[in-house]
Amino acid sequence: MVRDPIPLFAVPESRWHMDWKEHIVATADTCNGKPRVKGTRITVELILNCLAAGMTEAQIVEAYPHIDSRQIRAAVAFASSRVGRDSTLSGFEAAA
Numbered sequence: 001m002v003r004d005p006i007p008l009f010a011v012p013e014s015r016w017h018m019d020w021k022e023h024i025v026a027t028a029d030t031c032n033g034k035p036r037v038k039g040t041r042i043t044v045e046l047i048l049n050c051l052a053a054g055m056t057e058a059q060i061v062e063a064y065p066h067i068d069s070r071q072i073r074a075a076v077a078f079a080s081s082r083v084g085r086d087s088t089l090s091g092f093e094a095a096a
Helices: 044-052 057-063 069-085
Strands: none
Touching: 044 057, 044 069, 057 069
């Protein structure tokens, strides 16, 4: 039986808010300064591309066993915090 997704507004903020700063770092000397999972060379960009390609958290962990689900969610939370700052599509055509 497939369940309907729970609307985000119905989930307490404490359940969907994550402090990504525990897991995501960026240093000029590693991965050209791109945000990455702390202690690895796995970039936030790579994780987002995997998710966009349809991979599940479990598949990503299987492919990159030195990261875990918390770090994947931290990468998404980091990306969300960046989009939240500038959510305009400057340079893109608006959807019709």
